[in-house]
Amino acid sequence: MLVIVGYVVIVAAVFGGFALAGGHLGSLVQPVELLMIFGAAAGAFLVANTNKVIKATLKALPTLFRGSRC
Numbered sequence: 001m002l003v004i005v006g007y008v009v010i011v012a013a014v015f016g017g018f019a020l021a022g023g024h025l026g027s028l029v030q031p032v033e034l035l036m037i038f039g040a041a042a043g044a045f046l047v048a049n050t051n052k053v054i055k056a057t058l059k060a061l062p063t064l065f066r067g068s069r070c
Contacts, residue, residue, distance in 0.1 A: 019025055046054065 015025060015028075018028070045057075049057075
């Protein structure tokens with residue numbers, strides 16, 4: 001729960017600060033730019049790591065979205 005609150009604070013601070021500085025929130029929605037950024041990040045990840053690391057990362061991804069068991 002605290003993680004969700006933290007993310008809400010981060011998003012509110014970033015977008016709120018951008019808006020208060022005079023920025024238009026609509027200008028942040030750039031699907032093509034997101035495609036380029038995430039595509040470049042994924043490509044760099046694939047180039048920089050071994051198959052073993054890539055497989056371990058893909059296997060661990062679902063656990064990122066689950067809560068802790070404690």
